Amino acid sequence: MIGLICESATDTPFEVLEKDYVRWVSLRVILGEKEYRDVLEISQLEVLKFMETDIPKTSLPNYKDTYDAFEDLIKKGYEEIFAVTISSGISGTYNLFENIALEMRKKYSVKIKIIDSKNISIGAGVIVYRISELIDMGKDFEYIQNEMEKIVGEKTNVFFLVPTLKYLKANGRIGKVSASIGTFLNIKPIISVNKEGMYFDVAKSRGMKRSVEKLLEVFQKWVGNKKINAVGIYKSGNSDQTNEYVQQVIDEINKMNPNKVFVGDISSVALVHTGDGLVGIAAILY
Incomplete structure (x- = not known):
């Protein structure tokens, strides 16, 4: 079985996030001294209110949250996993995912491919959507990986x-x-x-x-x-x-x-x- 992981900055549509084989990790929003998990603990309205007087910041997903997302899929029997991040040129999430994937490969017998979307927001989200579409069509891991090599940065x-x-x-x-x-x-x-x-x-x-x-x-x-x-x-x-x-x-x-x-x-x-x-x-x- 093939699993799929993305992070909140991909803005992946909810109809994809609701699939059984999909896991989703929140980046963090920092408002002054307080930190929130994107989407789960903070809204656009709250961020916009803060931006009236100050500049908010962002941070990578929590390490444990990310680790748990991978491990949860693996423990449910997903031996092949794709994970999509926003551009590594804009965010460090790609490196975080790669490091955790390395740990997972050592701990379990799994195939993991981290895809640097070279994109941002829904530009990365449509890549997540396309992978889910191919999974639903029954395409195998190698087929999907080859398709992503043709798509990312080109299509x-x-x-x-x-x-x-x-x-x-x-x-x-x-x-x-x-x-x-x-x-x-x-x-x-x-x-x-x-x-x-x-x-x-x-x-x-x-x-x-x-x-x-x-x-x-x-x-x-x-x-x-x-x-x-x-x-x-x-x-x-x-x-x-x-x-x-x-x-x-x-x-x-x-x-x-x-x-x-x-x-x-x-x-x-x-x-x-x-x-x-x-x-x-x-x-x-x-």
Whole structure:
């Protein structure tokens, strides 16, 4: 049997997380002196409230929580396991998973493959979804591993925009995004993740309204004439304006006839780095 593990920053859709063979590990959100497990103990609303006066921080998943997730699957008879993390260029979770996988291989007779998604949020989540889809189709471990080698960095991508780069800068996650973009000009970068798993800006536009249109343009150009296996449309915050932008994106994406559409909110961990008002699209292509 094949098991599957992911972490909260992948923003994996709940319909995947509910499967018997899937385990999920929370990263941690730090608000001042207090620490919370992402999603389980903290909400977007609480993080946004804290961000009105201070800058929150994030931390890796708890070691024991992660260890227990692997061991729980193994003790339930899963001798082959895939685990997916957000980009190792942005987070240390990949290294944590690799270290625990090494311990598990020594302790038990198991196959474990840690997949560095080279992606972020639902960009990693659609990879988790695709693995679960292949498991449900009865594909074996080697087949799925080969498919992931073809997909990661080639057939997956994420594009998002945020009203301000303040939080990406404050948390050291700015990557190759031009941090000098003038806020007084109201210029918003469309941000993606390169093949090294680092943030970079692929386009720029002025104002959120035009930037949402540019976001769709960039995404549609990337897809071209290929078919979409799964697409995620995610946001942060719940303002009327953000919801309007998201609906605009949903309407346009549906015209592209994707096989599967996920709509949701990014995790609190992702919110720490982006702030309120994020609008993002990620997809995995056939």
